[in-house]
Amino acid sequence: MWRAITRAAVNLPVPVTLTQQLQRQHSTNLHLLQKFIYTNKVSGITMANETPKVVFVLGGPGAGKGTQCSKIVDRFQFTHLSAGDLLREERSREGSEFGSLIEDYIRNGKIVPVEVTCSLLENAMKNSGKTRFLIDGFPRNQDNLDGWNRQMGDKADMQFVLFFDCSEDVCVQRCLGRGQSGSGRSDDNMESLKKRIQTYNNDSLPIIKHFENDGKVKTIDASPDADKVFSEVERVFVASGF
Numbered sequence: 389m390w391r392a393i394t395r396a397a398v399n400l401p402v403p404v405t406l407t408q409q410l411q412r413q414h415s416t417n418l419h420l421l422q423k424f425i426y427t428n429k430v431s432g433i434t435m436a437n438e439t440p441k442v443v444f445v446l447g448g449p450g451a452g453k454g455t456q457c458s459k460i461v462d463r464f465q466f467t468h469l470s471a472g473d474l475l476r477e478e479r480s481r482e483g484s485e486f487g488s489l490i491e492d493y494i495r496n497g498k499i500v501p502v503e504v505t506c507s508l509l510e511n512a513m514k515n516s517g518k519t520r521f522l523i524d525g526f527p528r529n530q531d532n533l534d535g536w537n538r539q540m541g542d543k544a545d546m547q548f549v550l551f552f553d554c555s556e557d558v559c560v561q562r563c564l565g566r567g568q569s570g571s572g573r574s575d576d577n578m579e580s581l582k583k584r585i586q587t588y589n590n591d592s593l594p595i596i597k598h599f600e601n602d603g604k605v606k607t608i609d610a611s612p613d614a615d616k617v618f619s620e621v622e623r624v625f626v627a628s629g630f
């Protein structure tokens with residue numbers, strides 16, 4: 389029954405992957421997910437007249453994606469949407485029945501089912517009224533990519549993937565440093581980082597590879613200081629006509 393309701397609400401095929409994952413890990417929370425998808429269903433509001441342009445921003449945990457996105461927003465006409473921030477916001481939203489489930493995924497470096505993340509992204513895009521987006525930290529596995537293509541493939545033009553290439557050691561040091569500076573993030577600790585890196589290597593790198601095979605990836609060396617990294621980023625955006 390819930391499948392029929394969900395499918396009608398979000399106009400998606402039966403979310404088999406989601407069902408399987410949740411049955412395995414959170415069977416008691418299944419009804420919460422149905423409710424989440426139903427209440428966050430993307431309504432009939434249309435996107436802005438212009439087809440939105442999207443740049444996916446990918447790279448390891450702590451590579452500097454958020455830092456560079458802020459700089460891009462200051463310099464170019466882009467709106468920054470961090471999938472992780474949207475999930476943390478939903479987790480902390482008063483009355484969110486879904487908070488503990490999202491927190492479990494985040495703390496363990498696992499990837500939240502795409503139906504949740506993609507609904508949050510699409511709603512944020514619509515609510516912004518803007519047409520150029522940096523989508524930071526998404527898509528990070530095959531489920532994310534498939535879900536995006538199903539839900540957003542016809543509604544947005546993906547321009548390119550901005551990939552911040554950074555060694556594991558540097559990523560770890562940056563995340564630990566961010567934790568020590570009071571990020572308050574429940575995953576800026578060694579235990580979570582090991583899991584996040586494993587997920588990144590196993591699930592996210594193949595997605596970057598997939599885009600690379602399609603000639604869609606602009607790779608940036610993320611190891612220098614942030615201003616130096618940005619000078620390369622700026623070059624890429626200007627060369628891409630922004």
Ligand SMILES: Nc1ncnc2c1ncn2[C@@H]1O[C@H](COP(=O)(O)OP(=O)(O)OP(=O)(O)O)[C@@H](O)[C@H]1O
Nearest residue numbers: 448449450451452453454455562566612613614617
């Ligand atoms: N080029 C850089 N050199 C040194 N430190 C950096 C650089 N870029 C970012 N940092 C610092 O590293 C930490 C992680 O940066 P940031 O939050 O931008 O990474 P991220 O890729 O968005 O991380 P996550 O994927 O975990 O959200 C922050 O404390 C930030 O100030």
Ligand SMILES: O=c1ccn([C@@H]2O[C@H](COP(=O)(O)O)[C@@H](O)[C@H]2O)c(=O)[nH]1
Nearest residue numbers: 471472493494497498499500505525526
């Ligand atoms: O598309 C996404 C993005 C993020 N997550 C979860 O959030 C954490 C933190 O993400 P950051 O990009 O580092 O802010 C990530 O480890 C995942 O658990 C997600 O599931 N899907």
